[in-house]
Amino acid sequence: MPVAVYVLGLSVFALGTSEFMLSGLLQPLARDMGVSIPQAGLLVSAFAIGMVVGAPVLAAATLRLPRRTTLVALLAVFGLGQVAGALAPSYGVLFASRVVSALACAGFWAVGAAVAVSLVPVGARARAMAVMIGGLSIANIAGVPAGAFLGQHAGWRAAFWAVAGLSALGLVGVLLLVPATASPTGEDAPRLRKELTIYRDRQVWLALVTTALNAAAVFCLFSYLAPLLTDTAGLKESWVPSVLGLFGVGALIGTTIGGRIADAHLFGTMYLGIAASTVVLALLAVTAHLAAAAVVLAVLLGVTAFMTAPALNARMFNVAGAAPTLAGATTTAAFNIGNTLGPWLGGLVIAAGWGYPAVAWLAAALAALAVGTTAVASRLHHGASRVVARSADGLADASADKAVDASAGAAALPLVQPARGE
Template identity: 45%
Template sequence: MPYAIYVLGLAVFAQGTSEFMLSGLVPDIATDLHVSIPSAGALTSAFAVGMIVGAPLMALLSMRWPQRRTLLVFLTAFMAVHVVGALTTSFAVLLATRVLGALANAGFLAVGLATATRMVEPSEKGRATSALLGGVTLACVAGVPAGALLGQVWGWRSAFWAVALVSVPALFAIVRSVPAVPRSEAVEAPSARGELRALRSPRLLVTLGLGMLVNAATFCTFTYLTPLITNVSGLGDAWVPAVLALFGLGSFAGVTVAGRWSDARPMLVLVPGGSALLGGWLLLSAGADRPAVAVAVVLVQGMLSFGVGSTLITRALYAAAEAPALGGSFATAALNVGAAVGPALGGLTLGAGLGYRSPVWVSALLVALAFAVAGLALARQALASRLGR
């Protein structure tokens, strides 16, 4: 893999830390800013909404910009809003910084995916995607638990400062390693209108829908994992960073395996992995009151969620081969629709008084729905094939 892809992964690490770290900070933010836990959980949904809007919008606006300038502008903006978030005492301002930070993150990730997949052979998109998304999983392994630990020691604001500081070396590394070549010169790409037309492919739309559902299931539980393990599993606050790190270790393993198989053998990940993912959510909902079961399942679910999710991203990029500039942005948007819907549904069940297990039940339902959608799509394809004969 080209060195520049790992540099992009470093920036994605900082951004992934920001996106996921609220899982360990929600209770403290709620207390400090005098809002409910579901309201504080909405910060995750707000970030996801910004990603949904920002991914295609920022990709469209920056289609003719040089790659390096585009990445630097987005990363600088991302750093700035985290400084504001660390300083504010207003929940409304914090909410706004999450949306703005997500817009910058979305633009960076969409352009980063397009840049990374153009640096490798067409048959190695899965490896490039895996290397880039390794930054996200490392955020779960190290960044999110470190954020939770910083929050416990110095308050939740320190985690925001840390994200801004970690972004600084990535900024300088991008200057040195990413070529300042306009994408219109680096690769022959269709017009924005042509790419948007290519993105209407039924195969691509189904793949994006499946990615959305799997990611919704992941974020539905992950956003409220801290109150689940402290209130249901009975583990103390000191366990929170460790459990989040276990989820991250699992996710890193999942992305690594998916990177090896998603190019040539995607069904080996999607079918067995998806089935195990559904079973894992059911097991966690039933056994969350047993600490050993909860901890073990969190590790496995991290692996399965990110293994299946990253494979779906890779398949979406293959399906969007005729939209090289915008394909990554639509994959990013779809995943973040899930990241917005999941915590929102989990918050609704919590607000309805259904208990801290209820987001896990919702996660299981969402994965079951993904299987139903995939089954209907395959049945329709088979029927169309027969009628075509």
Template identity: 50%
Template structure:
């Protein structure tokens, strides 16, 4: 894989840390700014909403820009809004800063995805995607627990400062490492890309991605209070629990990236069934600390393994829309990231307890499996080794 691809992964690491770190900082933000825990959870939904709206809009905006310029602009905005978030005493300002930061994140990721796949052979989209998304999973392994630890050591604002500092090396290095026009770069007209987005195969893949990611974020957003109030984990060990989930997600993306191009059906069908069953089991045995910790790791593996495979399949399905397919995949996954925490917050607010978001996660994956089964005739799965399309049975 080209070095520039790993540099993009470094920037994605900073952005992933920002997106996920509220799972460990939510209770502190709620206390400091005088809002409820579900309201603090809405910061994650707000970020996801910004990603949803920003991905297609910023992708369209940047289609005529040199990719290096677009990457630099979006990353600079991302850095600045984290400085604003770190100094504000207003929940409203913090909420707005999360949306703006998400818009910049969405633009960066949309451009980074199309840049990444342009730097590798046509049958290696899964590997390129996994290399880029490794930054997200490393954020779960290192960035998010570190953010929670920094929040405990100082406060949640220090975590925001840390994210801003994380973006600096990539901001400095991108001009020297990422060419303005990546190898294989070719412009496709906006109308042609929009026409390609009508593909039933692509639309179904995006729906499945939204449902699977919604399930992931529905539980992950409330993992800190779930750990301490149900799982029997002390507050001091919450960063370790978040790291355990992140380690699982890194394993999932790594393994999926190696096999999803060649055996997508095994990853998606087998992984999807296991993911659904894992969430259901998690909801039942969450009070057992040992089982809780095992399932935190296992669900991290399955959630990001299946999710990464779905992103690569969206890129295969949208080959005639190289920019907007990646943007729509980003948007779809963040529809899930917005709806998931909201749904979990609704069930908690209704008095159904902290296990209820886990049950909702199982339900969302079950809906994804049913949708895939119902739409299998329009959802041929692309094998990366050639042009053959194989029906997903």
């Protein structure tokens, strides 16, 4: 694997830490800014929505720019957004800094994913994406707990400064180790109108919906995992960070497994990962009152959910190969649509008074829908493959028939020529 791919993974570690660290900083941040916990929670939603909007917009806006230059510029803007957040004198300024950071983060994900897959053979795309997604997994294991630790001991602003430092480190790595590419010109230059034609392909939409449903299932439950562990399973609050860290360990294991098998068994990995998540979520709904079962199933959910991620990313690049930048942007947007939709739906279930186990049932239903869309995509894919194979066989048969006709003509020719000579 090229070292540049690992540099991109390091940058994603910084991006992922910033995206998720607020879950451990909401209380001190709310106290310092003089806002309620729900208002502080809107900073998480603002980041997710910024990712949804920013991925396709920035992918389109930077389509003709050199990719390394684009990555450097986006990391610089992201880092400055963290500095602005660390210095924010008011909630409004902090909110704006989160939106700007999210836009830059989305653009980096879209362009960085396209760069990662361009640096490896087609058969190693899932492994390359596993490295990038691994940066996100490690952010959940180390970055988010570290941010919470800094917030408790040095103030929440220290966590923003730390992410700004990580962003600077990633920027240097991109400058030194990601190969420079010249902007294509002439007929090879990317054209937005041409790349937008990928959205005429129903396989692209199926990949988008599957990614969004899978993310919605995972984050529907994960967003409320802490109160499920304390209020339903009966664990003490002091256990919650440890369980969240174990979820991150499971996510890293799942990403590693998925990256190794997805290139050779793309649909098999999608089926296995999403179906396993469905089963885990259903079991969690049934056994949520048992502390040991809840902890074990939370770890298993990290494994199954993130095992699917490399395959989902690789699938989008496969069906949108003519538009790699928009493929990365579409995957990023789909993931964050699910990241926004899942917690919202889970919140509706809780507000209805159905309890946290009902959230797990809802998450299982969303995952089951993702299995269904995977089945439809697989059937269309294999149906198209059979049509291509039959067409190739038809061409081969036609060529063989022509060869037979030519042979017959050649064999008959000597019989005709003597007659003409007479």
